[in-house]
Amino acid sequence: MVKDAKGINGTPDSSRFWDKESYEPGKPQLSFDKQFVRDYLKSLNWDKKPPAPQLPEEIVEKTREKYHQAYTKLVKG
Numbered sequence: 001m002v003k004d005a006k007g008i009n010g011t012p013d014s015s016r017f018w019d020k021e022s023y024e025p026g027k028p029q030l031s032f033d034k035q036f037v038r039d040y041l042k043s044l045n046w047d048k049k050p051p052a053p054q055l056p057e058e059i060v061e062k063t064r065e066k067y068h069q070a071y072t073k074l075v076k077g
Contacts, residue, residue: 017070032070037063 017032040059046052 019073032066032073034063034066036066 016035018029019032022030037055037059040055041053044053
């Protein structure tokens, strides 16, 4: 697992995680964080002002799976 802490004090909310085995610098990475949600929101015509758009269940489930994968890799190795 490769971690890149960005943003304010490297909080968990701003950290990005990638699979160490498939990590290639300078290329798009398979991530285990909420970048999936960011990418989805970026694809919408949303002005980034409240209220935020409702996330479809598919996006919520995919995000849950990504966090579960990261947890499993971190805990079980």
